[in-house]
Amino acid sequence: MVRLCRSLSRVMEVQVIAIGSLLIVPAAGGQVREFAFDVGSLPKSAPDQERLPDDKEPGEPISADPGRVDPGVPPAGSPGAGWTLIVSPYAWGASLGGDLGLAGLQHNLHLPFRDIFKHVDLAAMGTIEAVNDRWGGYLDAQRVKTSQAEAVRSLPVDLDIRTRRLAGGFYYKAWQIPLPGKSAFGAGRDISIEPTAGLRWTHMRARAGIAPLAVQTTGSAGWVDPFAGLRVNADLSRHWNLFTQADLGGFGAGSDLSVNAVAMLGYRTRLMGRRTILRGGYRFLYEKYDQSDFTKRGRFIWDMQQRGPLLGMSVLF
Structure with missing residues (x-):
């Protein structure tokens, strides 16, 4: 919610306030507009999802380490791995x-x-x-x-x-x-x-x-x-x-x-x-x-x- 308010504030150049399921957005002439939304419809963060290192771009391969399994490389000896x-x-x-x-x-x-x-x-x-x-x-x-x-x-x-x-x-x-x-x-x-x-x-x-x-x-x-x-x-x-x-x-x-x-x-x-x-x-x-x-x-x-x-x-x- 905080991230959403900050994003809207930067785009609209006004302070956006969230109260419960309402977004309060100042409008021209001192008027205030309220927008209702469903909190459950917002995408949830995935803290356990693997994050890219700071020096990597999306789609760029991550360097292998001893504990990482290479995607697309079947484990040795497993069915379908070939010789x-x-x-x-x-x-x-x-x-x-x-x-x-x-x-x-x-x-x-x-x-x-x-x-x-x-x-x-x-x-x-x-x-x-x-x-x-x-x-x-x-x-x-x-x-x-x-x-x-x-x-x-x-x-x-x-x-x-x-x-x-x-x-x-x-x-x-x-x-x-x-x-x-x-x-x-x-x-x-x-x-x-x-x-x-x-x-x-x-x-x-x-x-x-x-x-x-x-x-x-x-x-x-x-x-x-x-x-x-x-x-x-x-x-x-x-x-x-x-x-x-x-x-x-x-x-x-x-x-x-x-x-x-x-x-x-x-x-x-x-x-x-x-x-x-x-x-x-x-x-x-x-x-x-x-x-x-x-x-x-x-x-x-x-x-x-x-x-x-x-x-x-x-x-x-």
Whole structure:
């Protein structure tokens, strides 16, 4: 009412007074005119309506922030959103421990996490995932080169180990338990239980050198393991997410046995305008492989556990 009186006063250049449902407007010659109106017909203000910033004009897009949902952009993985690509570089600070056999030499290897950076010569890791509604697929790649000095039968041995892995699989969101509210990216919160299956290719190359005896030997092995397991994605809150995956593989098709387990806590935000999930967690991988080596007299044995913290991020396109 006050705004209406002020607006009329500015236009008519006279003081307009409101009493109840009457507007009193001074007219020429000292006369006063009264106008009746229905207060309920006036538009009501909407204090909860989103207001434009002072530096924005109507129709101008508002800059995105971590809690804002972009209009016209369906949430990733929601029906009708189409394909969403997720690129996830990460670092895995894994300790290495177990039995390594090469050309008749067998050694119990132990490389703790606190020493990992002293021995890692090269490390490159990342995952690419594509998801459309309930279906998704992923490729996880790793390439690591380590070198360290060990002792075998009181002799100093230099060990170089190169590991390459490529795992690819598909998953299906078989069960989705809805939760109240939405995530920071606009999708409805839920707990998703996802059976998964795929193949994991592993290639190992090891070189052992005994300097006092001027002996050096190199061996390599590669195998493909089928695997099957379960993934769980749980929206803990608007920003926080928990992802876990566990799978078993090998079954004698490649290795005798492989066990993979990972758990990561993620935080949804934005980096350079892109939907991004910052992740941290822990991963465990066990592989048992035992086959004749290139000498045909010895065995190539890889009976190893790798475990340690994960740090990374996932960027959605």
